[in-house]
Amino acid sequence: MIIAVDGPSASGKGSVSRRIAAQLGLPYLDTGLLYRAVARDMLDQGLPLDDEDAAVRAAKSLDLDGLDDPRLRERRMGEAASRVAASPAVREALLELQRDFAHRPGGAVLDGRDIGTVVCPGADVKLYITASAEERAHRRYLELRDRGEHVDEDEIYQDILKRDHRDQERSAAPLRKADDAHLLDTTNLDIEQAFKAALGLINAARAPRRSGDGS
Numbered sequence: 001m002i003i004a005v006d007g008p009s010a011s012g013k014g015s016v017s018r019r020i021a022a023q024l025g026l027p028y029l030d031t032g033l034l035y036r037a038v039a040r041d042m043l044d045q046g047l048p049l050d051d052e053d054a055a056v057r058a059a060k061s062l063d064l065d066g067l068d069d070p071r072l073r074e075r076r077m078g079e080a081a082s083r084v085a086a087s088p089a090v091r092e093a094l095l096e097l098q099r100d101f102a103h104r105p106g107g108a109v110l111d112g113r114d115i116g117t118v119v120c121p122g123a124d125v126k127l128y129i130t131a132s133a134e135e136r137a138h139r140r141y142l143e144l145r146d147r148g149e150h151v152d153e154d155e156i157y158q159d160i161l162k163r164d165h166r167d168q169e170r171s172a173a174p175l176r177k178a179d180d181a182h183l184l185d186t187t188n189l190d191i192e193q194a195f196k197a198a199l200g201l202i203n204a205a206r207a208p209r210r211s212g213d214g215s
């Protein structure tokens, strides 16, 4: 069973996806980390983020085992990731790895921007998780503050607007809700409520098939 979760920055898609995966006993891939890791490798080598050939090389040599680097969560990595992610060639270079992960026996949960539209258009369940930009900026501000990165909340809000715009307006796999995705607005939900709402949508989406296919 493949569960595709998409949505903008700090909508809560990672928190929800991790819990859903644990609840259903499925492996989970945060695909944003792949783009963050490409950006990190470029920055570490002092390469400009618009050097597409170098970004493709970094994407092709990515190792899933290296995604637990705490630096990937830094604010500047999110910004840099959205710049390398605008390249169709970089996206193409990361596609197979994501699809291989999704098609493991038993299934998987993946979250990102284009999972339901490009990576796994045939996913069994698709969720599009969102929240107001103000609420997302507040969440990200608290998260970075707790991690010791002190930044002005309004700067984070501006980051979020800029990133939403870049992710939605790019020509390659822009962020958008797949037509068959279930919309979940978490503006007024805490993580537990968002998780329960997501689980409810997943169970409801699976129920007709379960009774229809006799399994």
Ligand code: CDP
Residues within 6 Å of the ligand: 007, 008, 009, 010, 011, 012, 013, 014, 015, 016, 139, 140, 142, 143, 186, 189, 190, 191, 192, 194
């Ligand atoms: O993966 P994504 O960037 O969409 O968001 P996340 O990493 O799941 O959540 C961003 C921050 O918001 C984390 O610190 C979560 O704990 C927090 N959060 C929240 O306060 N309420 C929610 N309903 C969802 C997430």
Ligand code: CDP
Residues within 6 Å of the ligand: 008, 009, 010, 011, 031, 032, 033, 035, 036, 078, 081, 082, 083, 085, 086, 111, 112, 113, 114, 115, 163, 167
């Ligand atoms: O945690 P947050 O939602 O802020 O960002 P992320 O999910 O780690 O993604 C960082 C950036 O990578 C996004 O702004 C997107 O530009 C890009 N990304 C993408 O293009 N496609 C994906 N499937 C996942 C991330």
